[in-house]
Amino acid sequence: MPGRIQSVERAAAVLRLLAAAGRRLGVAELATALGLPKATVHGILRTLQHVGFVEQEEHSGKYHLGAALLHLGNSYLDVNELRTRALNWSDALATRSGESVRIGVPHEEQVLLVHHVFRPDDSFQVLDVGALLPVHATALGKVLLAYAPHTAGAPEEMADLKAFTSRTITSGGHLLAELAGVRDRGWACDLEEMVEGEVSVAAPIRDGRGHTVGAIGVSGAVERLCDDREPRRDIVSYVRDAARAISRDLGENRR
Numbered sequence: 001m002p003g004r005i006q007s008v009e010r011a012a013a014v015l016r017l018l019a020a021a022g023r024r025l026g027v028a029e030l031a032t033a034l035g036l037p038k039a040t041v042h043g044i045l046r047t048l049q050h051v052g053f054v055e056q057e058e059h060s061g062k063y064h065l066g067a068a069l070l071h072l073g074n075s076y077l078d079v080n081e082l083r084t085r086a087l088n089w090s091d092a093l094a095t096r097s098g099e100s101v102r103i104g105v106p107h108e109e110q111v112l113l114v115h116h117v118f119r120p121d122d123s124f125q126v127l128d129v130g131a132l133l134p135v136h137a138t139a140l141g142k143v144l145l146a147y148a149p150h151t152a153g154a155p156e157e158m159a160d161l162k163a164f165t166s167r168t169i170t171s172g173g174h175l176l177a178e179l180a181g182v183r184d185r186g187w188a189c190d191l192e193e194m195v196e197g198e199v200s201v202a203a204p205i206r207d208g209r210g211h212t213v214g215a216i217g218v219s220g221a222v223e224r225l226c227d228d229r230e231p232r233r234d235i236v237s238y239v240r241d242a243a244r245a246i247s248r249d250l251g252e253n254r255r
Helices: 006-021 027-034 038-050 067-075 079-097 139-146 172-185 233-249
Strands: 054-056 063-065 100-107 110-117 132-134 188-191 198-206 212-221
Touching (some): 027 038, 038 054, 079 110, 079 233, 100 139, 139 188, 139 198, 139 212, 198 233
Antiparallel strands (some): 054 063, 100 110, 110 132
C-alpha cells in the first residue's frame, strides 16, 4: 500500500494554520509553527498561490486563504440539494411577501442564481436562473461576501467596484462597513444599488457545518418593500424565516 505524500501533508498543514489563525500570516510565522525551514514553507506557499488556494497581500507580503478554496468548499454541498431543500420554502416566501424570490451561491467572485420564483401576480417576468450578479451591489452578494472567509481585509483590497446606479457602493471602506453591519444584523439589503427603483433583502443559508453555502432573498419595487427608505420589518422577517427553515433542512441545527 503506497505511503503518504509528505509534501501534500505539509501543504494541508499550511492551509489549516491559515484557516485557524483568523489573520494573515508570514513565512516566518508559518515556518516556526510547523517546525519547517522557511525556504520549504515559501515553496509550498508559492505553489498554493499558483493554484489559487492562498493569496498574498501586496503591502505586508503575508498570506491568507484564497478564493479557490471557497469554491471547493461550496462544491461539497451539491447545488441541486440546495435547490431541492429550498423549493417549498422559496415558494412560501414568494406567497408571504408577494415578491419574487431568488437563491444565489458564490461563483467566481459573483453570485450565481440557482433558483428563482416569480412574483405571484400576472406581470411579465423573466427567469433569472443561471444569471451572474455582482457581490457588492446586491443583497444576495453582500450576504455571501459578509460570511465568506477573509472579507475583513483592507479597503484597498476591494478597489474598482463598479457603479450600477448612483447608490451603488464603490468605496472599499464603505463596503467593509456595510458587511460588518450585515454580520451584526444577520441580513442584507440593497436600496436601488443594482437597479433604479428596486430593493432586495437577503439572508444566509447554512449547512450542517454552519457554513454559509447560499443566500435567499426577495426583490421588488422600492415603494412596495420599503417604509421611509428602510426595508419593511415584515419582509425582513419573512426572508430570515425562510433562510432559517432551509438551513434546518440542510442540517444546521444537527451539528
